[in-house]
Amino acid sequence: MRDNNEMPGHLARRFQQIAVAVFLAEVEEAGFDLTPVQYAALAAIKTNPGIDQVTLAGLIAYDRTTITGVVDRLVQKGLLVRNPSSRDRRARELQITEAGKRTLRGITPAVEAAQRTMLRGLTEKEGADLMRLLRKAIAAGNELSRAPLREAELR
Amino acid sequence: MRDNNEMPGHLARRFQQIAVAVFLAEVEEAGFDLTPVQYAALAAIKTNPGIDQVTLAGLIAYDRTTITGVVDRLVQKGLLVRNPSSRDRRARELQITEAGKRTLRGITPAVEAAQRTMLRGLTEKEGADLMRLLRKAIAAGNELSRAPLREAELR
């Protein structure tokens, strides 16, 4: 049997595990209570006001059934509002609130610090290489997961 | 705000997401029903018969509270047995069953295929580079997660 350290799947799990722990630690230290997933959703909604949940899920590669709970919790925290769409009564339009914008602004330095901490064992060039290789592997495997990344479409 | 593609945390999540999907697809196609986490636990127990749950968790970097459920499900499937330790009545000794060994043998080609599929967008050298950089980043961040990798100790 191959050693775990030779298994990309194992390494993927470990790196993600560390990345989440680092994110949560930096964010908590900055006085915020937001998960990586919640942060990505909030940032995407700020950039795309009025986006519906399916499009949001595609933008950040979340499963459509996961996004429901994530949005629930962001609404619960008062960082988002979720309103029925006027154009399509099936859809919900997501808008960031003022509190959401304040949270995003305040949390950004901690998020940036977390990204650096995740790569702290690597040189600048190694970090860039790692990201480049991850992007390439992800692009090739995008369609293999149930929640592939999707470009936003104009409506 | 930095683009998601420049965030190691986002890339880590995406790569892990694809890795799990690929693993499950290859394993199901081979006629087995085992998650990546269950596979790693089963393989580690085969290599270390009689291991206790905390040591197992350290070997594969699982949280101690997660391992309980994973072992539960492997026992449920008849691939493991969990017996009280004679040396330490707090601990449980884990042993792989014959069915567990058969499953491991049968599933190995699918697991190997999955590892290749995860890297299918990369050249041989790029895949090796990616694994090397992940190992280095993980080594530097090992202690940052609640479930760091731990060497097994002789008892």
Next chain:
DNA sequence: GAATATTGCTCAGTATGCTGATTATCAGTA
């Protein structure tokens, strides 16, 4: 325009992964 297919969202169920607490046991020491 009616039948059909598709889409947006939600839900129930399952599996990680974590925080923090509890229980039983063990190990070291006063």
Next chain:
DNA sequence: TACTGATAATCAGCATACTGAGCAATATTC
């Protein structure tokens, strides 16, 4: 030996992720 601290396992609770199903609404096709 009694006390203290540490340890193995489990539990309750919460947050991703996924499968598969269902409902309501929209889009397509005949």
